[in-house]
Amino acid sequence: MRNVVMLAVPVVMAGAAHAGTLELTVEIPKLNVAEYHRPYVAIWIEDASGKVAANLSVWYDIKLKDQEGEKWLKDIRQWWRRTGRELNLPVDGVSSPTKPPGKNTVKFDTGAGPIATLPAGEYKIIVEASREVGGKELVEIPFKWAPGAEATGTASGKAELGAVTLKLTK
Amino acid sequence: MKNLAKKLIIAAAVASLTAGAAHAHRAWILPSATVVSGDNAWVTIDGAVSNNLFFPDHRPMQIESISITAPDGTPVKPANATVGQYRTTFDLQLLQKGTYRIAQANSGLNASWKEGAETKRWRGTMDEYVAQGIDKKPGVELTLSSRRVETFVTNGAPSALKPTGKGLELIAVTHPNDLYSGEEITFKLVDGGKPAANVEVTLIQGGDRYRAEAGELVLKSAADGTIKLTLENAGMYWLEAEARGTASMEGKTVNSMSTYVAVLEVLPG
Numbered sequence: 430m431r432n433v434v435m436l437a438v439p440v441v442m443a444g445a446a447h448a449g450t451l452e453l454t455v456e457i458p459k460l461n462v463a464e465y466h467r468p469y470v471a472i473w474i475e476d477a478s479g480k481v482a483a484n485l486s487v488w489y490d491i492k493l494k495d496q497e498g499e500k501w502l503k504d505i506r507q508w509w510r511r512t513g514r515e516l517n518l519p520v521d522g523v524s525s526p527t528k529p530p531g532k533n534t535v536k537f538d539t540g541a542g543p544i545a546t547l548p549a550g551e552y553k554i555i556v557e558a559s560r561e562v563g564g565k566e567l568v569e570i571p572f573k574w575a576p577g578a579e580a581t582g583t584a585s586g587k588a589e590l591g592a593v594t595l596k597l598t599k
Numbered sequence: 600m601k602n603l604a605k606k607l608i609i610a611a612a613v614a615s616l617t618a619g620a621a622h623a624h625r626a627w628i629l630p631s632a633t634v635v636s637g638d639n640a641w642v643t644i645d646g647a648v649s650n651n652l653f654f655p656d657h658r659p660m661q662i663e664s665i666s667i668t669a670p671d672g673t674p675v676k677p678a679n680a681t682v683g684q685y686r687t688t689f690d691l692q693l694l695q696k697g698t699y700r701i702a703q704a705n706s707g708l709n710a711s712w713k714e715g716a717e718t719k720r721w722r723g724t725m726d727e728y729v730a731q732g733i734d735k736k737p738g739v740e741l742t743l744s745s746r747r748v749e750t751f752v753t754n755g756a757p758s759a760l761k762p763t764g765k766g767l768e769l770i771a772v773t774h775p776n777d778l779y780s781g782e783e784i785t786f787k788l789v790d791g792g793k794p795a796a797n798v799e800v801t802l803i804q805g806g807d808r809y810r811a812e813a814g815e816l817v818l819k820s821a822a823d824g825t826i827k828l829t830l831e832n833a834g835m836y837w838l839e840a841e842a843r844g845t846a847s848m849e850g851k852t853v854n855s856m857s858t859y860v861a862v863l864e865v866l867p868g
Binding site (some may be wrong): 495496497498499500501502505506509510513514515 | 634635637638639640656755756777792866867
């Protein structure tokens with residue numbers, strides 16, 4: 430019941446300052462390799478039981494002819510196993526182009542979409558990267574969620590991902 | 600010189616006898632990938648009988664005997680099929696979402712009886728067995744042998760696999776395209792649709808050519824046919840099981856010998 434009320438709030442307030450933001454900065458390292466392709470990256474929220482609670486983003490070659498980019502999505506292996514293989518791609522608001530090396534910041538409205546319906550509790554935000562002719566890496570940041578909660582967290586990858594920073598604001 | 604040649608021939612004969620015991624020829628169907636995504640998904644598949652896994656070095660698998668079943672149960676024809684010296688190769692486009700089964704299944708009757716000191720062997724169908732008077736041979740033993748060699752490929756999410764009810768087969772409690780290192784895998788063996796208890800199951804990871812010991816894992820199925828295992832190493836595995844029992848054939852009870860082989864990929868968990 431409470432979820433329904435929460436969902437209704439952003440509509441009524443029409444995007445007023447009340448809706449919080451989940452901001453995630455994902456650093457993609459600049460690599461000195463002979464053949465470089467930007468990594469495919471998936472971002473999702475996992476609940477305490479390990480289930481996917483919210484599918485936030487998947488960065489891949491969405492503009493290739495005949496959806497050729499989807500052929501490699503199974504290589505974002507944990508994401509593919511947990512949620513990707515069940516999706517009908519592309520997914521609006523989730524599918525997004527690959528990002529260049531450097532810091533890439535993405536923001537999600539916590540008052541709308543999949544985050545708004547999350548029950549309060551312990552979660553992890555997971556970032557998984559898989560690079561063509563490169564490696565794979567998964568970075569996770571635990572956080573506590575409740576409506577209106579504020580949190581920060583950081584974790585770092587070793588090879589395919591740099592620093593990942595989470596900022597949850599009211 | 601002549602003596603040396605003779606000695607070499609004898610040595611070779613002895614070696615081939617012992618090699619025959621240690622190096623059973625292994626049949627396998629190996630897909631280039633077991634998990635695929637996208638709207639234009641293809642895999643290329645090799646079928647062979649070899650000593651080492653999965654290096655073709657003996658015989659190609661006969662293409663006519665390979666069947667492909669789509670997730671909806673319809674048959675699919677192999678594309679670009681070639682039968683080479685050591686392997687058969689073909690492609691498969693996965694137009695449907697779900698799990699494809701690629702299998703070679705065959706069965707036949709074997710009879711054996713004694714004529715004096717000599718053991719006679721015969722192979723054929725039930726009709727031939729009666730027509731040729733094999734059933735009248737003194738002390739004849741009739742065995743129904745069946746063999747299934749298969750693998751699985753999934754496009755998107757795995758779908759349920761329908762048991763055939765014939766011979767020895769594996770019921771996927773854990774889906775064969777959902778296997779991960781370090782996680783418990785549960786399979787169930789059934790023979791003619793009934794739980795196959797106490798059946799020896801052997802698993803060997805591919806790449807045994809590079810290992811002094813194959814490192815095979817030998818398990819026995821429980822009373823309900825269940826086997827549980829956890830594999831620490833991701834990779835492509837060859838699973839073989841053989842069950843002996845009895846089968847009913849046209850009102851007759853005959854001995855049965857049933858072999859099951861699957862190539863399974865275990866992904867990093």
